[in-house]
Amino acid sequence: MSTTDGVAALAAEGLGKRYKRGWALQNCTFELPRGRVSALVGPNGAGKSTLMALATGLLTPTAGAIRVLGDSPVSSGTHPRLAFLAQDKPLYRGFTVEEMLRAGSALNQEWDHTYARGLVESAGVPFHARISTLSGGQRTRVALAMALGRRPELIVLDEPLADLDPLAREEVMQALMAEVAETGMTVLLSSHVLADLEGICDHLLLLAGGRVRLAGDVEDLLAGHRLMIGPSQGAESRFPDEIVVESRSTQRQATVLVRGHAPAVMPGWEAHEPTLEELAMAHLRSARPAAGQGATAEVAAA
Numbered sequence: 001m002s003t004t005d006g007v008a009a010l011a012a013e014g015l016g017k018r019y020k021r022g023w024a025l026q027n028c029t030f031e032l033p034r035g036r037v038s039a040l041v042g043p044n045g046a047g048k049s050t051l052m053a054l055a056t057g058l059l060t061p062t063a064g065a066i067r068v069l070g071d072s073p074v075s076s077g078t079h080p081r082l083a084f085l086a087q088d089k090p091l092y093r094g095f096t097v098e099e100m101l102r103a104g105s106a107l108n109q110e111w112d113h114t115y116a117r118g119l120v121e122s123a124g125v126p127f128h129a130r131i132s133t134l135s136g137g138q139r140t141r142v143a144l145a146m147a148l149g150r151r152p153e154l155i156v157l158d159e160p161l162a163d164l165d166p167l168a169r170e171e172v173m174q175a176l177m178a179e180v181a182e183t184g185m186t187v188l189l190s191s192h193v194l195a196d197l198e199g200i201c202d203h204l205l206l207l208a209g210g211r212v213r214l215a216g217d218v219e220d221l222l223a224g225h226r227l228m229i230g231p232s233q234g235a236e237s238r239f240p241d242e243i244v245v246e247s248r249s250t251q252r253q254a255t256v257l258v259r260g261h262a263p264a265v266m267p268g269w270e271a272h273e274p275t276l277e278e279l280a281m282a283h284l285r286s287a288r289p290a291a292g293q294g295a296t297a298e299v300a301a302a
């Protein structure tokens with residue numbers, strides 16, 4: 001039995017990181033549950049990569065603390081039960097896939113060669129092919145096998161689907177989900193593409209401008225909001241300010257995302273549960289600073 005049972009996979013308290021140019025992350029407090037798939041979402045410059053670098057011990061916090069599987073990252077280095085797949089998927093381009101896997105075996109104390117090989121084989125990637133000749137999707141599958149070969153309890157993936165076509169994206173996610181179902185490991189993955197995460201992640205961490213804007217179980221978050229659609233005339237005054245996350249209007253129709261349940265009887269209005277994309281986009285737009293003031297909400301809608 002693991003010594004970390006019952007402990008959050010990742011826990012941050014008042015976490016902050018300041019670079020020379022200013023704060024990239026500030027006052028972040030959250031917990032990611034174990035055995036679940038958590039999505040880290042946010043616009044460009046939100047602080048996602050910085051947060052991942054703090055979790056993997058590549059950076060040290062300027063303020064607050066982060067705990068990985070119950071442990072504080074010590075001085076430097078990645079937690080032994082955490083695997084990290086960086087955005088540029090570092091692989092030796094001149095190696096063959098077979099040589100890459102053997103390097104994984106030589107470089108890692110904990111390494112399940114049969115498992116890593118099996119992952120590459122099931123992806124249909126030829127063992128004798130050079131890394132430089134693989135397609136983006138094949139390279140991702142090899143990089144994933146290299147990370148999973150360490151049999152991590154927590155895997156952190158920085159935009160694993162960027163640069164992949166929709167078919168390859170689906171294949172990579174299916175392969176990852178199959179491993180999650182089989183091993184019960186915890187996944188934290190960042191993505192700009194919210195549509196990729198719908199139905200896959202069960203926990204959300206939404207960052208904007210270096211701060212946590214929304215965090216929690218996806219089902220609870222969706223059930224805790226309502227998207228109200230009704231006539232734009234008089235829409236502004238229909239809902240108390242404190243429950244409105246975002247309100248948008250065209251000439252005829254208003255769309256208002258509110259916290260909590262739909263207000264009782266509202267003739268002409270319909271209420272429905274938002275999708276993850278609608279929820280995240282509304283929170284990101286509402287957190288967007290005025291032009292010229294830092295991070296912009298450019299999360300792709302599809």
Ligand SMILES: Nc1ncnc2c1ncn2[C@@H]1O[C@H](COP(=O)(O)OP(=O)(O)OP(=O)(O)O)[C@@H](O)[C@H]1O
Pocket residue numbers: 019020021023024042043044045046047048049050051
């Ligand atoms: N090494 C660094 N030195 C100075 N500033 C940095 C450094 N790395 C990141 N930043 C700044 O910190 C902020 C957060 O950057 P970060 O890369 O963590 O965001 P991100 O959410 O991963 O963005 P993206 O989606 O564009 O990759 C940005 O304003 C960025 O310019």
